[in-house]
Amino acid sequence: MPDPIVTEVIRQGLTSAAEQMKIALRRTAYSPIVYDMIDFCCALYDRDVRLLAQARAMPIFLGTMNACVEACVEATGGVAELAPGDVIFSTYAFDIGSHPQDAAIIVPFFVAEELIGFAAVKAHHMDMGAKEPFITDSVDNFQEGTIFPGVKVYRGGVRQDDIYRVMLANSRLPVALAGDLNAQINAAEAGIRAVLRVIDRYGLPDFWQAVDHMLDHGEAMMRAFLAGVPDGRYSASGALDSDGITDDPVPFEISVEFSGTDVSVDFTNAPGEQRGPINCPLPSTISAARLAIIGLSRLGDFVNEGHFRPITVRTRERTIFHALPPAPIYCNIWPAMQAVDLIHRAMAAALPDAARAGSGGDCVGFVWWGTDARGQFWAAGTDHVTGQGATADGDGGAPLTHISEACTRNTPVETLELRYPVLTEEFELAADSAGAGRFRGGPGIDVRYRALEQSTFTSPIERTKTAPWGLHGGHDGRANALEVELPDGSLHRLRKTTAFDLPPGAVVRFAVGGGGGYGRPQERDPEAVHADLRDGYISEQRARADYPHAFRDQRDRGPAIGVAQPAADRR
Numbered sequence: 001m002p003d004p005i006v007t008e009v010i011r012q013g014l015t016s017a018a019e020q021m022k023i024a025l026r027r028t029a030y031s032p033i034v035y036d037m038i039d040f041c042c043a044l045y046d047r048d049v050r051l052l053a054q055a056r057a058m059p060i061f062l063g064t065m066n067a068c069v070e071a072c073v074e075a076t077g078g079v080a081e082l083a084p085g086d087v088i089f090s091t092y093a094f095d096i097g098s099h100p101q102d103a104a105i106i107v108p109f110f111v112a113e114e115l116i117g118f119a120a121v122k123a124h125h126m127d128m129g130a131k132e133p134f135i136t137d138s139v140d141n142f143q144e145g146t147i148f149p150g151v152k153v154y155r156g157g158v159r160q161d162d163i164y165r166v167m168l169a170n171s172r173l174p175v176a177l178a179g180d181l182n183a184q185i186n187a188a189e190a191g192i193r194a195v196l197r198v199i200d201r202y203g204l205p206d207f208w209q210a211v212d213h214m215l216d217h218g219e220a221m222m223r224a225f226l227a228g229v230p231d232g233r234y235s236a237s238g239a240l241d242s243d244g245i246t247d248d249p250v251p252f253e254i255s256v257e258f259s260g261t262d263v264s265v266d267f268t269n270a271p272g273e274q275r276g277p278i279n280c281p282l283p284s285t286i287s288a289a290r291l292a293i294i295g296l297s298r299l300g301d302f303v304n305e306g307h308f309r310p311i312t313v314r315t316r317e318r319t320i321f322h323a324l325p326p327a328p329i330y331c332n333i334w335p336a337m338q339a340v341d342l343i344h345r346a347m348a349a350a351l352p353d354a355a356r357a358g359s360g361g362d363c364v365g366f367v368w369w370g371t372d373a374r375g376q377f378w379a380a381g382t383d384h385v386t387g388q389g390a391t392a393d394g395d396g397g398a399p400l401t402h403i404s405e406a407c408t409r410n411t412p413v414e415t416l417e418l419r420y421p422v423l424t425e426e427f428e429l430a431a432d433s434a435g436a437g438r439f440r441g442g443p444g445i446d447v448r449y450r451a452l453e454q455s456t457f458t459s460p461i462e463r464t465k466t467a468p469w470g471l472h473g474g475h476d477g478r479a480n481a482l483e484v485e486l487p488d489g490s491l492h493r494l495r496k497t498t499a500f501d502l503p504p505g506a507v508v509r510f511a512v513g514g515g516g517g518y519g520r521p522q523e524r525d526p527e528a529v530h531a532d533l534r535d536g537y538i539s540e541q542r543a544r545a546d547y548p549h550a551f552r553d554q555r556d557r558g559p560a561i562g563v564a565q566p567a568a569d570r571r
Helices: 004-028 065-075 161-169 174-202 204-227 282-297 333-347 413-419 526-535 540-546 548-554
Strands: 040-046 051-054 087-090 102-111 114-124 151-155 232-240 250-259 262-266 311-314 366-371 377-382 422-429 445-451 455-459 481-485 491-494 497-502 507-511
Touching: 004 040, 004 051, 004 114, 004 174, 004 204, 040 065, 040 174, 065 087, 065 102, 065 114, 065 282, 087 174, 102 174, 114 174, 151 161, 161 174, 174 204, 204 282, 232 333, 250 333, 262 282, 282 311, 282 333, 377 413, 413 422, 481 497, 491 497, 526 540, 526 548, 540 548
Parallel strands: 262 311
Antiparallel strands: 040 051, 040 114, 087 102, 087 151, 102 114, 232 250, 250 262, 366 377, 366 455, 422 445, 445 507, 455 497, 481 491, 481 507
16 A cells, blocks of 8 residues: 555645646747637646646646547557657647647656656647638538647657648748747646656655555545436437538437446437537547536546546447547537536436536637738637526626636737737626526626727637526526627627628627526525625616515615616616
8 A cells, every 4th residue: 555645745746747837838838828818738647648637727628638648649659659859749630639729749758768658738729720710610620720640740859840840831820839839848848847856756666656546546536426426317408509501500418327436428319420510529528528527526626537437438420429530520619518518407407406507608719810010910819708507505606717618718808909909898797697596697798899900700609599597497597699790880690600801890799698597586585686786787677577576575666776787778
């Protein structure tokens, strides 16, 4: 039995190493989407590709990286062909579990000549040579960016200039690509140095004993949680707005089956591959399933491979949750997000006290680009926070990123306006956007951007047709919405859209969804209703409609006293 104190010190050392990777990446990255938004993941794996530690970054990326490491090593000749100083680079969607812009680097590390493990970093690059800098209407994987199917960009510490030059030649933003790639490699090296310091202190025998012990402990914690879930099969249905080519919804169902201390997430009832890019490579689907279960277990931020052992995933090939080449997958994170939400919705019957009502259900992304006065191409992007669902013990809180992107942020307004020709005219909480309930949902936000120069934008916005659901009698929240007002006064209500032209003065508006309510509205404390009125979360008209019991002693007395007008009325 390894010393538990040594095991814990080593576990914390590995966690610290992963966090040092994150810090190094943010401090050296070129693009705001990396250093401000944290659109990346950093993780450490052992030689058997078991997750040792992960930084707090993009959760939906992290579950894809086991498959990414394995595929990259195989593509470059296997373990026997690895050497110190190698850096493997991949944009191949079906290996990395993401679109090509989420490029991954894998760096093996050694003690003497013994392979110890891998540092893995995946980060979003603003352009990898897709038909547009961001797309929602691709019809095969070849339109979605330049494919590098696991290639060594460094061999033994020597950069492979032929591959490197091809890489930069296929990007509209080669300077940004070079800068962010170097930052990824720097981050991997920072993590490796930290791990080697731990090994140097304790020696390899104690290190490997501690790794096995901490993974077994992670498994035991997950099984203890699963033991408290009633056995059974739980299902939920939902729908994506469209496949990006037509405007027809794409319905699907997910089931979760609990048996003892094991859980199986079943995607086999999913529809077939779609013509548009809403298909998921298998690593993305596995990541969504793991994230959903881990999220409800409340076992903390720093999970390891042991936590995943009780979780199995079932799929059918050539469906939206197990796409195969050359299916288009560019928007794979959006069905993965909906999968996380549906798994939670399915489990609400089994775990009513742990489940959360529906959230805005999307990152409400916005990517735009153009050419500046010097003839230089630029591209920018940001996600948006959405209203969160209420729970059995409280209101939905402030708007947050979707759980699949927890730890990421929107690009700060100051950064956008400093670097790009855009003016943010509105960014505020949206009154009447949250679902009513014993505990109300969290509010969404209203956002308005004005284009200052000619530009073009893409938005993969989802959940405009499906409102964030309430639970156990709670009401639904507001769905997401997007519209563009052009300088000629014409108004365009959009859903997924690619390469929409924005002349100077055009205004882009996002009505970001609110969270669903939990429990029947008539059970809400009247004082809480009036507090929401005073804070402007809800209008008096909506309050009286949803919570008439809170006004029974005010009949015929006129408007409620001290009511703040909602933002829409103030404007």
